Amino acid sequence: MSTVVLLLFTGLGLGALYFLVAAGLSLIYGLMGVLNFAHGAFLTLGAFAGWEVARRTGSDNWGIFLLSLLVGAAAGAAFAAFTEFVLIRRLYQRHIEQLLITLGLSLAAVALFDGIWGTDPVFIQGPAWFKDTTEILGARIPNDRFVCIIAAVLVLLAMVFFLKNTRYGMIIRAGVENRSMVTALGIDVRKAFTLVFTIGGAAAGLGGVLASHYFGYVSPMLGGSLLIFAFIVTVIGGLGSLTGAAIASVAVAVLQQFANFYLGGTGDFVVVLALALVLLFRPSGLLGRTS
Amino acid sequence: MTAAAETRPILRIEGLSAHIAGQQVVEDVSFTVPATGITALLGRNGVGKTSTIKAIIGLIDRTGAVELDGVRIEKDPTFKIIRSGVGYVPEDREVFSKLTVAENLRLAERDDAPRRQLVEDLFPDLLARSAQMAGTLSGGQQQMVSLARALLNTNKILLVDEPTKGLAPKIVAEVAETLAEAAKTVPILLVEQNLHVVRQLAEGSVVLSGGRVVHTGSALGFLDDAELTQRLLGVAAEAPAPEIRENTGKFPVTTEAAPAGKGAAL
Amino acid sequence: MTTDTDAAGTNSTGANSQDASGAGAPGTAGAGPRRTAAAQRSAPPGKPRRTRRKVVGAAAGLAGIVLLVLLPLLNLSLPGVLPGPTYTPGSLQLLAMCMLMAAAALTYHVLLGVAGLLSFGHALYFGAGVYGLAIILQNLDIPLLPAMGLTLLVVIVLAHVVGSISLRVSGIPFAMVTLAFAQAGSVIVGRNPDGTTGGDEGLSLRTDNLPDFLVGVANTRNLYWLALAVLVAVFIVVTWVQSSRAGHVAAAVRENELRVRVLGLQPYLVKLLIFVVSAVLVSIIGMVFLLLQSGAVPRAISADLTITLLVMVVLGGVGSRWGAVIGGVFYTILDQRLTTLANSDAIDALPDILRIPLSEPLFILGTLFILVVLFLPGGLTGTAQRLARRRKRLRGAGEARTGEDSTAHDRTETSREILEESA
Numbered sequence: 001m002s003t004v005v006l007l008l009f010t011g012l013g014l015g016a017l018y019f020l021v022a023a024g025l026s027l028i029y030g031l032m033g034v035l036n037f038a039h040g041a042f043l044t045l046g047a048f049a050g051w052e053v054a055r056r057t058g059s060d061n062w063g064i065f066l067l068s069l070l071v072g073a074a075a076g077a078a079f080a081a082f083t084e085f086v087l088i089r090r091l092y093q094r095h096i097e098q099l100l101i102t103l104g105l106s107l108a109a110v111a112l113f114d115g116i117w118g119t120d121p122v123f124i125q126g127p128a129w130f131k132d133t134t135e136i137l138g139a140r141i142p143n144d145r146f147v148c149i150i151a152a153v154l155v156l157l158a159m160v161f162f163l164k165n166t167r168y169g170m171i172i173r174a175g176v177e178n179r180s181m182v183t184a185l186g187i188d189v190r191k192a193f194t195l196v197f198t199i200g201g202a203a204a205g206l207g208g209v210l211a212s213h214y215f216g217y218v219s220p221m222l223g224g225s226l227l228i229f230a231f232i233v234t235v236i237g238g239l240g241s242l243t244g245a246a247i248a249s250v251a252v253a254v255l256q257q258f259a260n261f262y263l264g265g266t267g268d269f270v271v272v273l274a275l276a277l278v279l280l281f282r283p284s285g286l287l288g289r290t291s
Numbered sequence: 292m293t294a295a296a297e298t299r300p301i302l303r304i305e306g307l308s309a310h311i312a313g314q315q316v317v318e319d320v321s322f323t324v325p326a327t328g329i330t331a332l333l334g335r336n337g338v339g340k341t342s343t344i345k346a347i348i349g350l351i352d353r354t355g356a357v358e359l360d361g362v363r364i365e366k367d368p369t370f371k372i373i374r375s376g377v378g379y380v381p382e383d384r385e386v387f388s389k390l391t392v393a394e395n396l397r398l399a400e401r402d403d404a405p406r407r408q409l410v411e412d413l414f415p416d417l418l419a420r421s422a423q424m425a426g427t428l429s430g431g432q433q434q435m436v437s438l439a440r441a442l443l444n445t446n447k448i449l450l451v452d453e454p455t456k457g458l459a460p461k462i463v464a465e466v467a468e469t470l471a472e473a474a475k476t477v478p479i480l481l482v483e484q485n486l487h488v489v490r491q492l493a494e495g496s497v498v499l500s501g502g503r504v505v506h507t508g509s510a511l512g513f514l515d516d517a518e519l520t521q522r523l524l525g526v527a528a529e530a531p532a533p534e535i536r537e538n539t540g541k542f543p544v545t546t547e548a549a550p551a552g553k554g555a556a557l
Numbered sequence: 558m559t560t561d562t563d564a565a566g567t568n569s570t571g572a573n574s575q576d577a578s579g580a581g582a583p584g585t586a587g588a589g590p591r592r593t594a595a596a597q598r599s600a601p602p603g604k605p606r607r608t609r610r611k612v613v614g615a616a617a618g619l620a621g622i623v624l625l626v627l628l629p630l631l632n633l634s635l636p637g638v639l640p641g642p643t644y645t646p647g648s649l650q651l652l653a654m655c656m657l658m659a660a661a662a663l664t665y666h667v668l669l670g671v672a673g674l675l676s677f678g679h680a681l682y683f684g685a686g687v688y689g690l691a692i693i694l695q696n697l698d699i700p701l702l703p704a705m706g707l708t709l710l711v712v713i714v715l716a717h718v719v720g721s722i723s724l725r726v727s728g729i730p731f732a733m734v735t736l737a738f739a740q741a742g743s744v745i746v747g748r749n750p751d752g753t754t755g756g757d758e759g760l761s762l763r764t765d766n767l768p769d770f771l772v773g774v775a776n777t778r779n780l781y782w783l784a785l786a787v788l789v790a791v792f793i794v795v796t797w798v799q800s801s802r803a804g805h806v807a808a809a810v811r812e813n814e815l816r817v818r819v820l821g822l823q824p825y826l827v828k829l830l831i832f833v834v835s836a837v838l839v840s841i842i843g844m845v846f847l848l849l850q851s852g853a854v855p856r857a858i859s860a861d862l863t864i865t866l867l868v869m870v871v872l873g874g875v876g877s878r879w880g881a882v883i884g885g886v887f888y889t890i891l892d893q894r895l896t897t898l899a900n901s902d903a904i905d906a907l908p909d910i911l912r913i914p915l916s917e918p919l920f921i922l923g924t925l926f927i928l929v930v931l932f933l934p935g936g937l938t939g940t941a942q943r944l945a946r947r948r949k950r951l952r953g954a955g956e957a958r959t960g961e962d963s964t965a966h967d968r969t970e971t972s973r974e975i976l977e978e979s980a
Binding site: 029033035087090091094095096097099100101103104105106107108109110111112114115116228231232234235239265268269272275276279280283 | 675722723725726729730732733734736737738740741744745748860864867868871913914916917918919920922923924926927930931934973976977979980
């Protein structure tokens, strides 16, 4: 029983990270049709920015941790906004070329991170409480899992609130469904593009700081490895669906953990198998648009 | 209304050509829409009526000149063209199915003082259903939402694309009535397959064939010429207009139905 | 109904001269008026010119191949491009790598440029060739050719399974799904199950059952010739695939899948065929890569490799066979040179703000790639064509306008269209 609970919470923590990447990825794709390969680089930059904050100011402190989250999110958001405004916008509606741009950007960014921070992982420490465990139903759960889960839930709630209750949220929801009709109502949808990129970048940057605590280190490869699972999550959840991304993140991560433990480390393989099954029986994903 | 205002057209199209995925769908189309009343844009299925409407507001790539109330607008992006006073009611209604009725309407408000009262008076049904997801409405109700989105704002012209397509006869009459009411204050360019509706509403007509303008003139004059109507529309105007909803296979290469995979991007 | 105007229109969108050979073929009948227009256009006035150009092109190609065959016997130096004279193993190794990468880029061209399939999992089959052959040679006592045959069998099955699932979606979802499958392969290799793949360390090639002439640094030139033969063979096969009925249908599907379906053809099966053919070809290249590198490394099956191939094709010019070859060679040499540059003293002496970016070859390549996508959408070949055409126009304005310009298609336009169509 305690193993199941431990696996469940570890999976939820990992799922929280997947969600923080997948949320932006899914919204960006849903609204703009851009598959953003640079999203992992947003995350990595956020993680390094958070790490720099901790390194320069001393790490064992909740205030510093919160500050590092803020700085990480800001770094991710700034990088993302730059990407949309300077590069993506020039190729309006040319989805594959936009994808290629993000691909080139991710290559260049990761190489630059290599040059600045080195290719080896740098280790990170948070408040001492992170390393403690909390006992739930006999399982001793590392506390950093809870931090990830709570942060992701807050981000999800904030995004849902934003999408439901603001005019830009409404524009984004409408744009995901039918972008050209939004412009045909006299709305400049490009502002929503920048906004979605910025929000997605902030979530990824935040996810980067949390991921560095979850894994205990930062490396230039951090974003890339999470990005692939985030891709899988967005396809399974349905491209453009925030709720789908949330459900699929948790499902994929928990499945991965259980398979890793009970099926001899086959977690990644099982996830790809799940993807194949979803594609065979529901190509548009769990909550995707059925067209 | 002065004579000068009546003689100057509200919309002037000159040499409009458009492409979808490299296919020419509108070919050197020129016509004008007078500043009052309803002008019908007619033609068989797939001759480029919808593409012409979309090309006017820049939803598809096009070349040529578009002049709204004396101002050239073809260089503007779609959202600016709409803001300069164009109300667009698309084919197939295109309501946002995952937004509520109220949200659909709020999204469309672009004036400082949108005419909510007018819309509530015209479509009392929508008020009652304002919290409902637009995707769960009937076709007729969705058409009301789509019309309401355009009528909320003060426009110089309405572009209305097949508003009665697929609707029950009773609803068709309601839609026609609404358009007649709207036409008292704003000129309308109307694409319509139902020739009874055209006869009832339209004053002028522009007929397309093969992406080109082949006839312009009074709508009644055109419809009364049975031979001409038969030749250009493929139907006798006197007979009840058949409901041509699906492509019958007579014109397999219709531009409107072809690029389904790419439709999402348009 | 729009045929006549299309022929006259400047927007006409047929393929470039290579692809256009199939323009009027039955498979593309559904691609509509613009295809027939393209055929008409090139018919009477273009023909003699085109045949003459074809003959000249073939002769130049043959001469080039002869030169490449003779390279290991010559003492040529290309300072800045090759590390030493052409007969030295170092230079031959680099040149052989160029050949293999160019060939691999060609197989990627079959996916993207012909069928419009933006795959992010092509490395899976390259890696399957590399690791499959390495593992079989390691564990079974069979000679090279049967081992290669066995590997091919595995790849064919793998490509069918993955292809038939991935092709249920198209466009960008297809890219994501192929990426996921390739990642699974990459993860398995990294996990090193039962010590078969060597994990991060990779596997070194067991040479016991290999013919002697393929083993050792002294025989690098044999491997070079092998790589050259692979490139030529792949080029011929790709040309043949493109001009085959399946190639035409695939191109028609890329342009308008619905039309092909209306004609009663099966886009799914044609795409699967193209997918499998491309996978098989790249796996063979992977096997030769294993012999050349005398080992398998995890990079050979990583997403990075797929991305590298995509970058090569885009750099060279999407939709062009020569573009893929040029892109492959250009990228491989540039990568090698930039790595040398990164380790040079001149770079080391620079201040951080210049030293860090310049010492990262991938930073430079990534930036270059972005610039090409933004400003040279036709890649190197498209840009070269534009420049040549501009020069020709300057020289004989009147003649050029009626002759060349209206018959030949613009490579840059073709590239953009293919990219648009694969979305």
